[in-house]
Amino acid sequence: MVGNYNLNQFFRDIQNGNYTILSLDLQFNGFQVASLQNELISKSYTKKQLEELVEFNSGNKRWTRFNIMITSFLNYCENVDPWSIWSSCDLIFEFYSNLTNCLLNDTYPIDPLVPIFRKQTEIVIPLAIKLDNNYMILGTRKYQFLSHTSSIISKLFNSIKTYRNDNSGGNGSNDSERYDATLPEKQKILLYLVNKLNNLYFRIDSPQLCSNIFNNFKPKSMLEHFKDYNIRERIEYRYLLGRYYLLNARMSNAYAQLQKAYVMAMSINNSLQGNDDDNGNRLVWKRNINRILRYLIPAGIVIGKCPNFNDIKDYPQIDIYKKLCHNITTGNMSGLHGWLKLHEKLLRRQYVHLILLEKLPILTYRFLIKNVISKFVISEGSNKLLYELVHRAIWVSLNLSDDNGSIDNSMGKKITIYDGIHTGTLADTENILVTLINLGFLRGNCFPLLKLCVFQKNVPITDVMPSVDKRIALQFPLHSDDSWLDS
Amino acid sequence: ELDTKPNTNTTTTKKTLEEDDEFEDFPIDTWSEKDTLKNVDNIQTHLWVENWDDVEVDDDFTNALKNELERYKQEETQ
Amino acid sequence: PAAAAAPPLPSDVRPPHVLVKSLDYIVDNLLTSLPESESFLWDRMRSIRQDFTYQNYCGPEAVDCNERIVRIHLLILHVMTKSTVEFSLQQELEQLHKSLITLSEIYDDVRNSGGTCPNEAEFRAYTLLSKVRDPQYDKNIQELPDHIFQDDLVQLAICFRRIISNSNFIERGYIRTENCLNLYARFFQLMKSDKVPVLMNSFLQMYLTEVRFYAMKAISPCLNKRHKPIPTSYFLELLVFNDEKELLEFCDYYSINVVDNGLDLRSLTHHSHKIPEKKPLKQSYLDCVEKKLNRVTYSQLINSGKPNIDNIPQITSA
Numbered sequence: 039m040v041g042n043y044n045l046n047q048f049f050r051d052i053q054n055g056n057y058t059i060l061s062l063d064l065q066f067n068g069f070q071v072a073s074l075q076n077e078l079i080s081k082s083y084t085k086k087q088l089e090e091l092v093e094f095n096s097g098n099k100r101w102t103r104f105n106i107m108i109t110s111f112l113n114y115c116e117n118v119d120p121w122s123i124w125s126s127c128d129l130i131f132e133f134y135s136n137l138t139n140c141l142l143n144d145t146y147p148i149d150p151l152v153p154i155f156r157k158q159t160e161i162v163i164p165l166a167i168k169l170d171n172n173y174m175i176l177g178t179r180k181y182q183f184l185s186h187t188s189s190i191i192s193k194l195f196n197s198i199k200t201y202r203n204d205n206s207g208g209n210g211s212n213d214s215e216r217y218d219a220t221l222p223e224k225q226k227i228l229l230y231l232v233n234k235l236n237n238l239y240f241r242i243d244s245p246q247l248c249s250n251i252f253n254n255f256k257p258k259s260m261l262e263h264f265k266d267y268n269i270r271e272r273i274e275y276r277y278l279l280g281r282y283y284l285l286n287a288r289m290s291n292a293y294a295q296l297q298k299a300y301v302m303a304m305s306i307n308n309s310l311q312g313n314d315d316d317n318g319n320r321l322v323w324k325r326n327i328n329r330i331l332r333y334l335i336p337a338g339i340v341i342g343k344c345p346n347f348n349d350i351k352d353y354p355q356i357d358i359y360k361k362l363c364h365n366i367t368t369g370n371m372s373g374l375h376g377w378l379k380l381h382e383k384l385l386r387r388q389y390v391h392l393i394l395l396e397k398l399p400i401l402t403y404r405f406l407i408k409n410v411i412s413k414f415v416i417s418e419g420s421n422k423l424l425y426e427l428v429h430r431a432i433w434v435s436l437n438l439s440d441d442n443g444s445i446d447n448s449m450g451k452k453i454t455i456y457d458g459i460h461t462g463t464l465a466d467t468e469n470i471l472v473t474l475i476n477l478g479f480l481r482g483n484c485f486p487l488l489k490l491c492v493f494q495k496n497v498p499i500t501d502v503m504p505s506v507d508k509r510i511a512l513q514f515p516l517h518s519d520d521s522w523l524d525s
Numbered sequence: 526e527l528d529t530k531p532n533t534n535t536t537t538t539k540k541t542l543e544e545d546d547e548f549e550d551f552p553i554d555t556w557s558e559k560d561t562l563k564n565v566d567n568i569q570t571h572l573w574v575e576n577w578d579d580v581e582v583d584d585d586f587t588n589a590l591k592n593e594l595e596r597y598k599q600e601e602t603q
Numbered sequence: 604p605a606a607a608a609a610p611p612l613p614s615d616v617r618p619p620h621v622l623v624k625s626l627d628y629i630v631d632n633l634l635t636s637l638p639e640s641e642s643f644l645w646d647r648m649r650s651i652r653q654d655f656t657y658q659n660y661c662g663p664e665a666v667d668c669n670e671r672i673v674r675i676h677l678l679i680l681h682v683m684t685k686s687t688v689e690f691s692l693q694q695e696l697e698q699l700h701k702s703l704i705t706l707s708e709i710y711d712d713v714r715n716s717g718g719t720c721p722n723e724a725e726f727r728a729y730t731l732l733s734k735v736r737d738p739q740y741d742k743n744i745q746e747l748p749d750h751i752f753q754d755d756l757v758q759l760a761i762c763f764r765r766i767i768s769n770s771n772f773i774e775r776g777y778i779r780t781e782n783c784l785n786l787y788a789r790f791f792q793l794m795k796s797d798k799v800p801v802l803m804n805s806f807l808q809m810y811l812t813e814v815r816f817y818a819m820k821a822i823s824p825c826l827n828k829r830h831k832p833i834p835t836s837y838f839l840e841l842l843v844f845n846d847e848k849e850l851l852e853f854c855d856y857y858s859i860n861v862v863d864n865g866l867d868l869r870s871l872t873h874h875s876h877k878i879p880e881k882k883p884l885k886q887s888y889l890d891c892v893e894k895k896l897n898r899v900t901y902s903q904l905i906n907s908g909k910p911n912i913d914n915i916p917q918i919t920s921a
Contacts, residue, residue: 173715174715174716174717179715180715233548237547237548240546240547241547243746245742246739273548274548277548281546285738285739285742286738286778286780287738287741287780287781288778288780289780289781289782290781297572300570300572301570304570322549322550325549326548326549329545329546329548332546334572338572338573340781340782341781342577343573343574343577344573344574344577344580345572345573345574346571346572346573346574348571349570349571349572350572363580364582364584367577367580367582368582368584368586368587368590369590370586373586386745386746386752389741389742389745389746391745392741392744392745392761392764392765393738393741395761395765396764396765396768396782396783396784397780397781397782397783398782399784400782400783400784401782406590408578409587409590410590410594413591413594414594414598426597427594427597430593430594430597431590431593431594433593434586434589434590434593435586435590444792445798446792446793446795446796446797446798447796447797452755452758452798453755453758453759453762453793453796453798454758455758455761455762455765458758458759458762458793459762459765459766459784459786459789460786460789461789461792463788463792465788465792465841466786466788466789468788469785469786469787469788469789470786471825472785472821472822472825473783473784473785473786473821475824475825476770476771476785476821476824476825477770477782482825483825483826483827483830484822484825484826485826485827485830486822486833486837487833487834487837492827500578505576505577505578506577507577510781510782513770513781514779514780514781
């Protein structure tokens with residue numbers, strides 16, 4: 039077949055439903071494309087002639103969009119420059135877009151084209167990334183090609199509908215059978231599309247666009263249970279959903295999704311363990327697990343869970359988070375600030391820096407005050423927490439000394455995010471106690487005039503300061519739409 | 526293989542493979558999904574300690590705090 | 604108002620340098636006639652922005668005008684809050700947000716073509732305060748270059764966003780999140796500090812009522828059921844009301860019982876600072892902000908930026 043491919047064969051392949059030739063991967067069909075290119079150039083068809091040729095050879099069986107797609111593939115073959123993505127990108131996206139358009143209307147026999155679409159997507163996305171990486175030189179917008187790709191894929195996503203399949207007979211047939219036998223091809227790649235789109239939205243700095251995809255996934259799905267989808271796709275879905283929640287500072291929800299992604303990923307990891315041929319896969323999977331941990335660990339810490347550092351010895355950022363937890367457990371605010379400052383660049387890149395700046399202090403104060411109460415109040419049989427005692431503790435925690443004075447009026451010194459929020463005045467002290475009580479982390483009453491906080495007498499510290507993760511679980515129930523993911 | 530043209534070095538700083546956020550693909554046909562699926566429900570991870578309040582720590586800060594609060598108590602009783 | 608009007612003839616659109624002159628005139632001659640000139644200024648500034656839009660121009664003159672227009676809107680917020688002249692706060696804020704969005708877009712484009720704008724950080728800071736509870740803004744600021752992120756005003760704006768964060772805040776379209784600080788005491792300390800420039804104060808005064816409301820809302824459940832009313836002096840100091848009259852009006856609006864010169868916070872039953880069936884409480888301002896404003900002239904305040912010319916490469920894309 040080398041070098042001898044021609045238009046006649048091409049049309050025969052298409053008529054026979056053999057669509058594998060429709061590929062943008064020149065590694066795979068370079069010889070055929072080169073032959074077609076020679077033939078098309080020598081015959082120098084006009085646009086109209088080419089359209090007529092395609093129509094003639096489709097034998098009335100094909101529909102308009104199909105013929106447009108075939109024409110644009112031949113146009114690609116005729117004009118593609120194998121040495122330049124840039125000069126071929128219009129041809130490539132034209133074909134990819136026309137191929138996708140073919141899949142929008144379910145009344146045509148589109149199923150055989152769906153796997154073709156999926157393969158092209160795997161080629162087009164890296165290509166768009168390459169082009170966008172060079173946007174300065176090309177004079178294009180920053181994410182022009184990836185945005186364009188995402189808009190093409192989202193058209194396909196939007197076209198996916200659910201409908202009852204009459205052949206199923208409604209006799210409660212096995213789910214996995216349904217998956218294989220009667221599901222339309224588009225339904226089979228639904229979660230694939232969802233993940234592709236969400237990844238693209240993250241990549242083009244528009245993760246807020248994911249919300250529409252997350253919301254419409256379940257209504258579009260014909261599978262009854264989420265677990266009927268491929269496990270790798272499910273893990274990725276939860277990973278992306280978790281990251282989306284994290285960006286929106288919804289910590290419990292982020293934790294819930296990432297934790298499940300982690301558990302599932304570990305199960306794959308474990309099943310790979312015994313297999314020595316799988317070394318490459320194991321490394322890939324290890325990196326995926328580390329990606330989950332990168333977001334799971336900060337989310338878990340914020341909602342009051344301390345990582346078991348012995349269980350994740352290989353995780354590259356383990357020492358960083360060990361130090362963080364140490365600062366929190368001792369109630370060391372200046373330690374927390376120092377930690378945030380030290381890792382600012384890394385945390386900013388992961389978009390968790392400002393979330394942690396907001397959500398860790400109250401946790402740190404909670405541990406500080408718990409230490410104060412258990413070691414200096416309950417231990418002496420008292421149930422009265424003087425503001426002044428807390429105030430002193432906060433001063434130590436913030437590493438203030440008498441000569442620091444207030445940053446607000448100090449000459450020349452600039453306010454930063456590390457010294458502008460927490461300043462340890464007596465008013466702040468009461469404010470912190472009030473916030474702790476509001477969040478349910480401290481059970482007690484404040485007496486603003488007596489500058490005193492009183493809690494129940496003769497009870498263990500766990501009654502005065504219940505565990506944070508349990509309180510948060512009560513106050514911040516998980517998003518109910520996600521319960522489907524557990525089915 | 527297709528190559529970008531113009532092909533000069535780009536200004537964008539690329540994340541390393543370790544740093545990249547995007548999941549890497551995984552050839553799923555090399556292991557049996559059914560077996561793994563069963564494992565998902567009863568797999569145990571010990572990623573988190575049972576109760577953070579049980580974690581004991583002690584350091585310079587803890588001592589500084591202790592000293593300061595003891596000094597305060599003494600001031601109060603004088 | 605004329606939303607459906609046809610675009611003006613090219614001959615009617617003023618070129619960039621003329622638009623700068625128009626704004627110069629406003630700054631030099633019309634600011635002192637505030638608050639009366641507010642609606643006129645609002646209209647003139649909008650038309651300057653529109654003329655830039657019509658000619659799709661986003662060069663240095665557009666940056667300069669949009670920057671100064673933002674400052675003028677911020678100044679107006681304070682001046683109008685203090686006055687009794689009727690005005691539409693919503694329209695004022697709308698134009699302010701639009702100008703900030705225009706600026707963010709231009710700054711992004713300039714950066715993507717290798718340039719910098721000298722006043723960018725100041726306006727990124729205001730942008731952070733314009734949607735103080737939108738997490739998207741935290742994401743955006745974290746990916747900007749270090750010199751923006753570390754800028755004094757940006758750092759201050761980030762502080763305020765943390766300070767105002769509040770796990771009890773319930774509002775349509777907003778989702779409560781964990782471990783928020785609600786540091787109302789710190790909010791007022793900072794507002795009084797000279798470290799906060801007056802235009803930032805002016806913007807933050809938009810949040811006065813809600814910070815006060817959620818402070819009281821937070822203190823209320825901390826009190827013992829038999830706790831006596833808390834003296835007004837406590838709230839005057841903590842929440843920096845200008846006088847007792849203002850505090851009493853606040854209590855009246857939120858149906859907080861005042862007994863023997865003390866507030867009975869248990870009578871505060873509203874869940875949100877917005878009461879659906881009532882007109883919003885009149886915006887308030889802080890005397891200390893007014894004092895800060897008296898130290899400068901309006902035109903000094905508005906023209907306080909570094910010149911934009913020469914720093915920005917010519918942008919060709921829209």
